[in-house]
Amino acid sequence: DAGVTQSPTHLIKTRGQQVTLRCSPKSGHDTVSWYQQALGQGPQFIFQYYEEEERQRGNFPDRFSGHQFPNYSSELNVNALLLGDSALYLCASSFRGAVFDTQYFGPGTRLTVL
Amino acid sequence: AQSVTQLDSHVSVSEGTPVLLRCNYSSSYSPSLFWYVQHPNKGLQLLLKYTSAATLVKGINGFEAEFKKSETSFHLTKPSAHMSDAAEYFCVVSGRKPRSGTYKYIFGTGTRLKVLA
Numbered sequence: 001d002a003g004v005t006q007s008p009t010h011l012i013k014t015r016g017q018q019v020t021l022r023c024s025p026k027s028g029h030d031t032v033s034w035y036q037q038a039l040g041q042g043p044q045f046i047f048q049y050y051e052e053e054e055r056q057r058g059n060f061p062d063r064f065s066g067h068q069f070p071n072y073s074s075e076l077n078v079n080a081l082l083l084g085d086s087a088l089y090l091c092a093s094s095f096r097g098a099v100f101d102t103q104y105f106g107p108g109t110r111l112t113v114l
Numbered sequence: 115a116q117s118v119t120q121l122d123s124h125v126s127v128s129e130g131t132p133v134l135l136r137c138n139y140s141s142s143y144s145p146s147l148f149w150y151v152q153h154p155n156k157g158l159q160l161l162l163k164y165t166s167a168a169t170l171v172k173g174i175n176g177f178e179a180e181f182k183k184s185e186t187s188f189h190l191t192k193p194s195a196h197m198s199d200a201a202e203y204f205c206v207v208s209g210r211k212p213r214s215g216t217y218k219y220i221f222g223t224g225t226r227l228k229v230l231a
Contacts, residue, residue, distance in 0.1 A: 004157075033218065042204055042221035043158070056218055090157060092219075101146050101208045101217045105158040 002027065004093050004106035012112045013081050021076040021109045025093030032074040033103060034066060037088040049074055050096050078111075086113045116141045118207045120222035128230045133192040135203050135225045140186060143209030147188045148219075149179055152202045161203075164188060175199070200229045 005024045013019050025032050031050040035043035045058035049068035068074045072093075078085055088110050092103035121136040139145060147164040162173025169181045179190045188205060205222040 035219075035221075042223050043219075044221070045218045048218060058218070092158075101219075102148070102160065102163055103219060104160065105150070107157040110155075 004091055004104050006089075006091050006106040006109050008109060009107070010110045010112075012114065014114050015081055015083060017081050017113075018077065018079045019081060019111060021078075021089050021091075021111070022073065023076070023091030023093075023106060024073045025091075026104050029093035029095050029104070030072050031094045031096045032068060032072065033092045033094070034074070034076045035090040035092065036060070037090055037108070039087070043090055046076070081113045083113050086111060116143070116145070116207050116209055116220045118205050118220055118222040120203075120205050120225050122225050123223065124226045124228065126228040126230060127195045129197055130194050133190070133195045133199065133227065135190040135205075135227065137188045137190065137205035137222060138186055139188060139205070139207045141207055141209045146208045146217075147179075147181060148206040148208070149173065149177070149188075149190050150204045150206060152204065152224075154201075158204065161190070195227075195229045197229050197231065200227055202226050 004026050007022045033048040034046040037043040046060050047057045048055050052068045063079045065077045088108045090108045091106045094103045117140045119138045149161040150158040151161050152158050161177050162171045164171050164181045172178045177192050181188050202224045204224050206219045208217050208219050
């Protein structure tokens with residue numbers, strides 16, 4: 001049973017560019033959440049998707065957008081990249097029908113903006 | 115509103131001695147509490163979770179945590195530290211909003227555990 005997978009592992013972009021990160025949830029999970037973890041910090045919630053819609057959003061600008069596909073996989077898009085967007089981006093999956101809110105995390109995508 | 119405070123940013127212990135990582139929380143809803151571990155350049159691994167079934171929660175790798183509602187605490191302990199325990203540890207609070215049923219994780223700032231030989 002594959003866990004949460006993310007691609008790519010590492011990415012280097014320049015300021016102003018756009019980036020797309022991908023996530024496949026754990027088998028049986030229907031909800032995907034995205035987090036940004038800056039160096040030396042705890043993860044910060046970006047947004048959460050289920051039923052192909054954004055259901056919750058953290059304090060991130062509109063430059064951050066996402067999508068969820070019918071197979072529950074998800075993409076995170078960031079436009080007009082800033083140096084401050086350099087971080088580890090973590091995807092977490094869960095099952096909305098579960099009684100308790102346990103999320104399982106992928107290995108992350110390390111984004112470097114030059 | 116929900117928040118979580120990890121009281122120590124760095125903890126150093128000698129191998130074979132007990133580990134205590136402290137976490138206090140605040141939640142407007144009935145909380146779920148979690149501890150995750152992150153090894154360098156890795157994702158987050160779930161250590162254990164409190165979901166109201168029992169106040170003393172046992173996790174993987176010999177870790178356990180006790181939920182104390184009166185103290186709003188959820189401290190992580192291990193009787194004997196191993197070199198492989200050196201990592202960053204995150205305390206997380208979550209709680210479902212009553213109407214929407216939505217929830218999100220609120221992470222603490224992390225505690226870096228160093229294990230000395």
